[in-house]
Amino acid sequence: MAAQPTVVDLLELSPDFVRDPYPVYARLREQGPVHHVWTPDRGDMWLIVGHEACRTAFADPRLSRDWRRSGNISQIINTGQDQPGLAHMLMADPPDHTRLRRLVAREFTTRRIEGLAPRIQQIADELLDAMEQNEHRTADLVDAFAFPLPMTVICELLGVPELDRAAFRAWSSEMVARTSPEAEAAAYEEMPRYLGELIGAKRAAPGDDLLSALIHAVDDGGDRLSPEELVGMSLLLLIAGHETTVNMIGNGMRALFAHPDQLADLRADLGLLDGAIEEMLRYDGPVETCTERLALEDVEMGGVVIPANSAVLIAMADADRDPARFADPDRFDIRRDARGHIAFGHGLHHCLGAPLARMEGRIALRSLLERFPRLAAGADEAELAWLPGMLIRGVRQLPVRW
Known part of the structure; x- marks a missing residue:
């Protein structure tokens, strides 16, 4: 009979878990791929670590995303089962997922995405122009650049009016890194209502x-x-369409600041940029764990049984630091072959917007490094405030100087 592990409090393993979860994940991975944990913001969960185990879990049909039909949505989100904002492909299994993704993919085409490049460059240039006007030569890179760039792009792509984007920032933040259950519930009421009117x-x-x-x-x-x-699909595209890119830019620049030799190499040869983007995604990607899966039945993995109706997290951040897949995984190396990382997920829920995020990242980082050749961190890493929770990994502000 498979063993039943005791519940491990992640914050007891390390009070610094939110800022730096990687040592905790590595310690758990050494013990096995499946752990019953107490998380900082969502309480009781089952956690899967390790590259092979995470890829296997993503492909396991017993680990469902169809919480509306098969589970109790209040286990993971403070809203009701009939919430229209949840009627999207990330909350569905095949065949519903297949149908929804096919309908969206018909319009979210490679041609449409590639056609955005000139506009993305224009937005980036305008934001950098505004930064350059600061006589103190300092800025919060998140507020001045990393957030408004992808937010403007996805709002223009979907056709969300300019004046409504501040509200979207607040709603989206609550949905991916809630400040309280009450604020999360309000966001899930207000954003779908607005989108219904816009539609x-x-x-x-x-x-x-x-x-x-x-x-x-x-x-x-x-x-x-x-x-x-x-309503559900537009909500998903708006949130997923900017949250990943905001924190890909922020986390990528933090990694470069912490590794000045790598930053110097990239500045000297921007031909390394594509590989650097992939290494940034692998080393400290914007999505720490997947959106919660529901165990439809008792699921045995690695000699441990995950009970039916449990909420399950797949630790993509740990998968991409697994030495069984990447040599010397805690080393940041922009020349590394980082292919095989799962920063955008794996399997049928692999991020549909990954090509857009990569393109935005390339344009953003190239423009930033070319415009500000002396760009440097404006605060110590220890001073930064982190987003709460285990879904989106990133900092609230990133002070820089040039």
């Missing part, structure tokens, strides 16, 4: 944006997104 306006007067295209998208069999699914 109604675009249905009456379509534009050339992605949301208008999704409203009218019909596949070869006549299938289309329902009103509830339009």
